Amino acid sequence: MKPDEIEAKSFAIIDAEAGPHNFAPDAWKIVRRMIHTTADFEYMQMVKISTNAVAAGINAIRKGCTVITDTNMAKTGIRKDLLAGFGGRCECLMADPRVAEQAKQRGVTRARVAVETAAPMMKNGIYVVGNAPTALLHLLEMIKNKAADPALVVGLPVGFVNAAESKAALMETNVPYISNVGRKGGSTVAASVINALALIACERT
Amino acid sequence: MKPDEIEAKSFAIIDAEAGPHNFAPDAWKIVRRMIHTTADFEYMQMVKISTNAVAAGINAIRKGCTVITDTNMAKTGIRKDLLAGFGGRCECLMADPRVAEQAKQRGVTRARVAVETAAPMMKNGIYVVGNAPTALLHLLEMIKNKAADPALVVGLPVGFVNAAESKAALMETNVPYISNVGRKGGSTVAASVINALALIACERT
Numbered sequence: 001m002k003p004d005e006i007e008a009k010s011f012a013i014i015d016a017e018a019g020p021h022n023f024a025p026d027a028w029k030i031v032r033r034m035i036h037t038t039a040d041f042e043y044m045q046m047v048k049i050s051t052n053a054v055a056a057g058i059n060a061i062r063k064g065c066t067v068i069t070d071t072n073m074a075k076t077g078i079r080k081d082l083l084a085g086f087g088g089r090c091e092c093l094m095a096d097p098r099v100a101e102q103a104k105q106r107g108v109t110r111a112r113v114a115v116e117t118a119a120p121m122m123k124n125g126i127y128v129v130g131n132a133p134t135a136l137l138h139l140l141e142m143i144k145n146k147a148a149d150p151a152l153v154v155g156l157p158v159g160f161v162n163a164a165e166s167k168a169a170l171m172e173t174n175v176p177y178i179s180n181v182g183r184k185g186g187s188t189v190a191a192s193v194i195n196a197l198a199l200i201a202c203e204r205t
Numbered sequence: 206m207k208p209d210e211i212e213a214k215s216f217a218i219i220d221a222e223a224g225p226h227n228f229a230p231d232a233w234k235i236v237r238r239m240i241h242t243t244a245d246f247e248y249m250q251m252v253k254i255s256t257n258a259v260a261a262g263i264n265a266i267r268k269g270c271t272v273i274t275d276t277n278m279a280k281t282g283i284r285k286d287l288l289a290g291f292g293g294r295c296e297c298l299m300a301d302p303r304v305a306e307q308a309k310q311r312g313v314t315r316a317r318v319a320v321e322t323a324a325p326m327m328k329n330g331i332y333v334v335g336n337a338p339t340a341l342l343h344l345l346e347m348i349k350n351k352a353a354d355p356a357l358v359v360g361l362p363v364g365f366v367n368a369a370e371s372k373a374a375l376m377e378t379n380v381p382y383i384s385n386v387g388r389k390g391g392s393t394v395a396a397s398v399i400n401a402l403a404l405i406a407c408e409r410t
Binding site: 002003006014037038073109158159160161182184185187188 | 206207208211214215218219241242243244245277278280281282314363364365366367368387388389390391392393396
């Protein structure tokens with residue numbers, strides 16, 4: 001089987017096993033791709049998508065926005081070719097030597113400095129957190145202080161310390177978000193959300 | 206909290222919630238890191254580690270082996286600094302233009318050509334599958350035909366078409382393996398296994 005055929009068969013299996021659900025068609029394309037990436041049907045219960053978040057993400061991508069990730073793994077997994085088709089790009093500042101240097105000088109985490117450094121790129125862009133609750137929490141603080149203004153936050157940090165809490169805090173804001181309840185998440189599933197949005201954006205072109 | 210402190214706290218939470226288990230100390234370090242990466246305790250039941258696979262992996266890393274991955278995401282997540290400390294490195298051929306060209310000419314998948322191209326690097330090395338069942342199935346065929354001879358196979362493809370089947374086939378061989386039963390897996394968890402092995406190798410230095 002070719003990769004396309006494998007994906008189509010996978011989606012058919014997921015549709016069949018998922019059974020009835022209340023996701024709107026575009027939202028289901030996102031959730032289905034998250035399940036495809038993780039083989040974890042629990043995402044059907046865990047995923048939370050704010051009103052208009054899907055439209056905000058599609059519009060941002062169609063306008064050639066910058067997608068900023070908190071991990072190079074998420075950046076690696078994102079279909080940068082699809083973003084580039086709209087004039088967009090993907091950036092991750094975690095491995096930027098200037099970020100590392102500044103974090104060291106200030107005695108704060110690289111995740112924090114990376115979010116601050118990304119603020120100018122964030123306007124009309126999408127911020128993707130696949131790993132660091134610190135990044136998401138600091139982003140929320142910056143949004144509150146009007147220091148950052150992303151079109152969409154994909155908040156999917158994974159782990160046992162502050163991951164669930166940072167996502168709960170995201171869900172209390174007015175910023176458009178795609179996130180999940182609980183500890184699960186990660187770079188592969190975060191990338192899958194952007195890829196699902198980018199593929200929907202391509203269908204509309 | 207600093208990243209090290211977050212990790213230590215996360216491991217303490219996992220230890221407490223995991224409860225009693227029968228993993229040997231080194232195997233638990235691997236499984237615990239898989240849980241840390243995924244927040245999925247199901248790995249306690251799913252993971253299968255063949256006799257001597259942990260020792261084979263640690264020895265290979267300590268000898269400066271090449272770690273070959275089937276995805277650039279897994280390569281991105283692997284602590285290449287730790288491998289380099291032993292003279293080792295990490296390679297992924299999926300994005301190699303020669304692999305793409307050959308796959309196109311022969312009408313086969315890139316995953317298949319990437320495995321074949323990696324065979325000469327595989328002696329005493331570790332092959333890591335985090336995504337493509339095709340890669341794992343073709344590797345098993347090559348091992349059977351004595352065309353490949355890795356010291357360890359980390360077989361953790363994820364998905365709905367042949368992922369579980371390819372891992373079941375791996376578990377029927379005599380090659381040292383770290384794998385899991387079922388559909389779950391992926392690049393982040395595959396990288397976490399190599400990082401756990403590399404950290405154990407560092408402790409022994």
